[in-house]
Amino acid sequence: MRFPFLLCVVWVGLLVGATGCSLSPLSKRTASFATVAVAATKDSASAYEVVERSDYDVQVASLVLNFDKDGFHPETIQPFLSSKDMEARTRVLEALKQYAETLAEVSGNHPLEEIDTEAAALGSSLQAISSNGDLQLLSANAKFSTEQAGLAATAVDALGRMLIEHKRKQRLPEILKAMKEPVSHICSLLEADIGDPEKGGLRNQLKNNYDTLIVKQQQYLHHYADTMTASEKRAAIERLPKLAANAKRADAALAVTQASLAQLAKTHTALVASAGEKESPAFRVLLAELIEESEQLHGFYEKVAAN
């Protein structure tokens, strides 16, 4: 009985040694990338919302100025992007977010934690049966020490971890590689959507919308200043610098989102390239930059929406 037990100890030791206690380098990198990628896709969705909101505000400002002359026709209030164009963007951002979220789930600690939990439950069951005196009453050969039960549970845990890592090593690089081009393409399309303040795209539409809002606010003041109380006039005038500040803030948010999309594509490419490597300093640097950009945006869009 002593010899097989020793063999078991050696086998478990080898298994634990082979699997290690932590994630593989690629799984670790994928999990870190996925977390930041989810944030980047959310920021991109906010970019469209900010422009849509400013576009809506322009239409309402026109309605206010022209209401006496033209009245209200609901059909004249239209979103900047048609439902078809917006749907394509919502779909691609949702797909990208899901890709990042599922990557995080697959490559993170969760599958290993699950196997630990189940192996612990198995250990408890084995301990219970090994200490069950009735088993020995039923069969004299059914001897199973608590020590052996613990060892078996550790072995199952190590084996499960090894299987998980094996499957990840086998399948993750292939999925990541297949997504290298699509992720780069999506990011460059979304970057082009964000555009430039002077040349076109969301940033240009945003700039034009805010410039128009400022003109319309002045027009409102010129039309109705005579009928306003001093405090109403003050509030209407105070709105002008607020609009100018908000325009700058919103454009800065779009610019950072645009930069983070470029960074997201580069980081994903570096992640794919690092598949067989233990260390990847290039990936680490790019990821750090992506995290920095993501942190810069933290609460940025909320502030724009609040003003």
Place this chain on the structure above:
Amino acid sequence: MASMKKSRQTKQVRKANIAADAPSAWQQTHDAFQSLKEQLTAAYEDAKARAAQDSVADALDEVDAMLRILNQEDMASRTVDLSAAADETEEAVKKLEALKQELEGIASRVATVAKVIQGIDDAIAVAKACFGIA
């Protein structure tokens, strides 16, 4: 109905192609309107009389509407590519989901073994009671 849909799609594709195939023509048009907008905005700020301000503002509305259409066209020119990229990404998500299920399957097999052993433990208690083992 189908032909109307097809003709609408053709128009959209043509519209998208104008933006995609002739970006410089689109850009030139956009630049011209953008420059006009800047000039009109400056003119509005310089105008003193309300009538003059209002007529400049009306002209600005027209230019704004044109710039808005140009920007909408530019955005629409990328919609087809974005939809295709969404398809590819959804495919990758399906593969990842399958891998996730396989990984979960490993843990669930261990859970099944634990349950079986728990079942044996319970069965011993039943057997003991049935056969009157003291």
